[in-house]
Amino acid sequence: MILDLLSYGAFFLTMALSYAVICLGLNVQWGQTGLFNVGVAGFVAVGAYTSALLTTPFIADRIGGFGLPIVIGWLGGGLVAGLLSAALGFITLRLRSDYLAIATFGAAVMIQLVLLNLLGFTGGPFGIGFIPRPFGDLAENTDLFSYANLAVMAALVSVTYLVLEHLVRSPWGRVLRAIREDETAARGLGKNPEAYRLQAFAIGGFVMGLGGAAQAHFIGFIAPDNYLPTLTFQVWTMLIIGGSGNMRGAILGGVLVWGIWAVSGNVVSQFFPASEQARASSLQIVLIGIALCVVLLFRPRGILGENATVSRHIKARKKPATGSASLSTRT
Amino acid sequence: MRSEILKLQGLVSGYQPDLPIIQGVDLSVGEGELVVMLGPNGAGKSTLVKTIAGLVPVHSGRVFLAGADLTDVPTHRKMRQGLGFVPQTENIFATMSIRENLQLAAQVLPKAHRAARIDAMLAMFPDLAARQSTRSGALSGGQRQMLACARALIVEPQILILDEPSAGLSPKMVSEVFEQLVRINASGVTTILVEQNVKAGLQIASRGVILVEGRVAHDAPADGLLGDPVVSELYLGGHKKEEVTA
Amino acid sequence: MITQAIMDGLINGGIIGLGAIGVTLTYSILRFANFGHGELLSWGAYVALSLSAALGALLPSLSTPIGPFSFGWSVPIALIGSMILTALLALTVDWLLFGRLRRSGSAIIILVMASFGAALALRNLLEFIYTSKPAYFTNALQISKPLFGGMRATPDQLLVLGLAVVTVVLVHLLLTRTPAGRAMRAVSENAQLAALTGIDVRNVIRLVWILGAALAAVAGVMSGLLVQIRPTMGLDLLLPLFAASILGGIGSVPGAMLAGLIVGLAEALTVQVIGAEWRAAVAFVILVAVLLLRPNGLFGKAPA
Numbered sequence: 001m002i003l004d005l006l007s008y009g010a011f012f013l014t015m016a017l018s019y020a021v022i023c024l025g026l027n028v029q030w031g032q033t034g035l036f037n038v039g040v041a042g043f044v045a046v047g048a049y050t051s052a053l054l055t056t057p058f059i060a061d062r063i064g065g066f067g068l069p070i071v072i073g074w075l076g077g078g079l080v081a082g083l084l085s086a087a088l089g090f091i092t093l094r095l096r097s098d099y100l101a102i103a104t105f106g107a108a109v110m111i112q113l114v115l116l117n118l119l120g121f122t123g124g125p126f127g128i129g130f131i132p133r134p135f136g137d138l139a140e141n142t143d144l145f146s147y148a149n150l151a152v153m154a155a156l157v158s159v160t161y162l163v164l165e166h167l168v169r170s171p172w173g174r175v176l177r178a179i180r181e182d183e184t185a186a187r188g189l190g191k192n193p194e195a196y197r198l199q200a201f202a203i204g205g206f207v208m209g210l211g212g213a214a215q216a217h218f219i220g221f222i223a224p225d226n227y228l229p230t231l232t233f234q235v236w237t238m239l240i241i242g243g244s245g246n247m248r249g250a251i252l253g254g255v256l257v258w259g260i261w262a263v264s265g266n267v268v269s270q271f272f273p274a275s276e277q278a279r280a281s282s283l284q285i286v287l288i289g290i291a292l293c294v295v296l297l298f299r300p301r302g303i304l305g306e307n308a309t310v311s312r313h314i315k316a317r318k319k320p321a322t323g324s325a326s327l328s329t330r331t
Numbered sequence: 332m333r334s335e336i337l338k339l340q341g342l343v344s345g346y347q348p349d350l351p352i353i354q355g356v357d358l359s360v361g362e363g364e365l366v367v368m369l370g371p372n373g374a375g376k377s378t379l380v381k382t383i384a385g386l387v388p389v390h391s392g393r394v395f396l397a398g399a400d401l402t403d404v405p406t407h408r409k410m411r412q413g414l415g416f417v418p419q420t421e422n423i424f425a426t427m428s429i430r431e432n433l434q435l436a437a438q439v440l441p442k443a444h445r446a447a448r449i450d451a452m453l454a455m456f457p458d459l460a461a462r463q464s465t466r467s468g469a470l471s472g473g474q475r476q477m478l479a480c481a482r483a484l485i486v487e488p489q490i491l492i493l494d495e496p497s498a499g500l501s502p503k504m505v506s507e508v509f510e511q512l513v514r515i516n517a518s519g520v521t522t523i524l525v526e527q528n529v530k531a532g533l534q535i536a537s538r539g540v541i542l543v544e545g546r547v548a549h550d551a552p553a554d555g556l557l558g559d560p561v562v563s564e565l566y567l568g569g570h571k572k573e574e575v576t577a
Numbered sequence: 578m579i580t581q582a583i584m585d586g587l588i589n590g591g592i593i594g595l596g597a598i599g600v601t602l603t604y605s606i607l608r609f610a611n612f613g614h615g616e617l618l619s620w621g622a623y624v625a626l627s628l629s630a631a632l633g634a635l636l637p638s639l640s641t642p643i644g645p646f647s648f649g650w651s652v653p654i655a656l657i658g659s660m661i662l663t664a665l666l667a668l669t670v671d672w673l674l675f676g677r678l679r680r681s682g683s684a685i686i687i688l689v690m691a692s693f694g695a696a697l698a699l700r701n702l703l704e705f706i707y708t709s710k711p712a713y714f715t716n717a718l719q720i721s722k723p724l725f726g727g728m729r730a731t732p733d734q735l736l737v738l739g740l741a742v743v744t745v746v747l748v749h750l751l752l753t754r755t756p757a758g759r760a761m762r763a764v765s766e767n768a769q770l771a772a773l774t775g776i777d778v779r780n781v782i783r784l785v786w787i788l789g790a791a792l793a794a795v796a797g798v799m800s801g802l803l804v805q806i807r808p809t810m811g812l813d814l815l816l817p818l819f820a821a822s823i824l825g826g827i828g829s830v831p832g833a834m835l836a837g838l839i840v841g842l843a844e845a846l847t848v849q850v851i852g853a854e855w856r857a858a859v860a861f862v863i864l865v866a867v868l869l870l871r872p873n874g875l876f877g878k879a880p881a
Contacts, residue, residue, distance in 0.1 A: 279708065282705040289699075293698070410773060410774065439776075
């Protein structure tokens with residue numbers, strides 16, 4: 001009994017930690033660089049599918065199936081997602097921030113469409129199955145299997161966290177911070193803000209792809225339906241609640257919100273008969289949507305976020321914009 | 332005895348709540364005066380007039396217009412109560428024609444008066460009347476300034492405040508604009524202008540107020556100030572070169 | 578066959594254009610991309626559906642199709658009611674959410690984020706109330722009548738097209754000939770100067786929400802009439818709406834309609850030439866092209 005509970009706990013935590021990885025990637029884009037990516041689900045999908053295609057055994061009527069080791073799959077997934085982010089960023093980063101939001105939203109729609117339609121490439125609506133699991137040979141001993149997977153995921157989160165923290169404190173990270181505080185001054189010192197933002201966007205995309213790949217290998221099966229705007233929304237809620245701008249906040253948010261999602265899903269479904277479960281999950285999303293708006297209204301820095309982040313990204317810039325560019329706070 | 336049109340009482344204001352730029356200003360402007368506000372860069376001249384207009388938050392103190400307390404009144408209602416303000420930049424709607432700019436400004440008036448006031452402004456500024464349908468973005472700097480004044484005057488304000496009306500204009504345009512301002516003031520409109528162009532400003536004004544670091548450092552009739560060496564010491568310093576010979 | 582695609586494209590484009598007008602107005606005056614605009618469309622359609630059904634239940638004669646059209650008087654009456662209620666919805670969301678964020682000095686991107694959250698909540702609320710099963714205004718089938726050049730269209734489709742044209746003209750007149758419209762254009766160009774000119778910017782904001790929501794309700798009803806009503810209908814139109822308003826130039830009403838027609842035509846031609854499953858990609862391609870080549874769009878002003 002206890003063992004079952006622990007096993008379930010391990011499963012739950014592993015899933016939560018996979019979201020934490022994705023959230024860390026989003027934090028690089030938003031918390032460190034102030035970029036609003038509304039297409040998170042797309043980049044996660046790209047990482048997952050790339051890894052799946054690289055590591056699954058051969059299947060007729062579909063490319064891929066190279067049967068490569070899992071590590072290659074994960075790195076490949078991250079790489080392709082990172083490259084795609086770089087391409088999209090190159091087109092849109094020099095535009096205003098909400099244009100980036102619209103463009104990334106469109107990119108996710110586009111990616112979804114490609115996943116659905118190119119059957120010979122992605123398996124279409126049927127998705128890809130038989131994705132190799134880490135420690136797959138332990139599969140019969142479910143408890144050990146769960147713990148092993150948890151260990152792998154925890155290791156991934158730790159490594160990602162350490163690498164990103166190191167990056168943030170490195171000279172590169174310092175330049176990024178300088179660009180945020182005073183872009184004109186940074187430019188005067190010879191630093192190119194666009195290049196740094198692009199790099200941050202690509203690195204964030206890489207981590208998101210990595211998270212997607214890890215998630216895919218944990219579940220063992222992926223389909224286009226796993227990567228809808230709801231996923232983007234989940235990850236954003238995790239980051240905002242956990243505390244944007246803060247790597248630990250990203251991890252906390254991932255675990256906490258995944259827990260809230262799972263628990264609220266359970267609770268809400270108790271109120272509905274079996275035939276109305278679809279309604280129950282709609283209500284759950286409504287409640288979480290409202291929760292996000294409430295957090296944005298009353299505590300935009302989240303749990304671990306610092307006030308500095310708030311003034312950096314969340315409040316309008318200090319120097320009053322001219323009349324044309326802003327509605328006064330009196331409206 | 333002139334009636335008091337504008338009164339500032341212990342005014343403290345600034346964009347940030349913890350960073351006041353205006354550090355306590357008391358001022359009283361009587362009906363019909365033409366006051367020029369001078370001071371070194373960063374003294375807060377623009378900020379002061381923007382505070383009066385409601386564009387900069389007041390930390391403490393009060394603003395009275397003809398006895399009415401306007402401090403907490405929202406900007407658009409301040410305008411309707413008789414405060415006309417011409418900002419330094421972006422003071423006309425460039426995408427609209429001259430006529431539309433005036434129509435827009437006249438919208439706060441009762442319907443019956445609108446046409447008459449628009450015609451009055453076109454009569455006052457024949458240069459604008461000649462090209463009413465032109466998109467105002469295509470106008471010259473001087474013409475824009477005229478339109479900006481017309482826009483503010485159309486509602487017959489009790490006081491007209493201008494933020495650096497000569498900025499960016501050629502010397503010839505500056506004299507034209509200033510001539511117009513004198514005419515406007517002569518017709519009974521109390522006027523305050525913020526000016527970097529010390530000599531030109533003092534030549535048309537009845538009174539000069541010098542602001543230094545957010546406080547009134549000197550307040551005296553204009554003709555006295557023109558030659559006063561103390562004034563030059565007070566703030567011009569190396570800025571004497573900036574005086575433009577009209 | 579191409580001519581039929583053109584017909585379909587124009588009709589669909591008219592709907593996109595109507596929605597895009599609402600987006601371009603709210604975008605230019607409120608200065609943020611509202612990801613919830615699609616939901617105003619969906620709510621408009623569903624509210625009209627419920628009102629129409631209620632009216633039909635009370636007075637069965639209202640459900641009898643009018644002339645050659647597929648719907649009875651219950652639908653136009655319900656449309657008016659829906660425009661009012663959808664406007665109220667928009668005003669409520671602004672009062673609860675966007676207005677507060679504006680007053681607390683939040684950056685634009687936070688408003689966009691909040692709109693994304695609000696959109697999700699509104700969409701799923703619809704799904705909760707109505708389920709995701711597609712719904713229809715009427716069960717009456719329509720036969721398409723032949724026009725010229727080998728094109729065919731149903732009476733409903735022609736009505737929608739005509740209504741779209743009339744609506745654009747009305748909105749354009751509103752903006753250019755009325756004091757309220759002038760005030761909206763002023764706030765769109767320079768909100769601070771508008772206040773200095775005596776315009777109550779808060780009033781203008783309310784007006785923009787009402788206008789944008791009403792137009793969205795009309796577009797939603799049109800789409801529901803010609804295609805179907807489902808909770809994701811607004812989300813599916815969101816990318817074409819954004820693409821059209823950016824292509825047309827933010828703030829330009831004629832631009833939004835023209836761009837809407839362009840997007841509609843491009844989608845119809847893509848369906849014809851490449852295949853229906855790639856329809857949703859068209860808006861994205863147009864969007865990227867505009868952002869790369871001419872971010873101001875066809876008639877837009879310089880970005881704020």
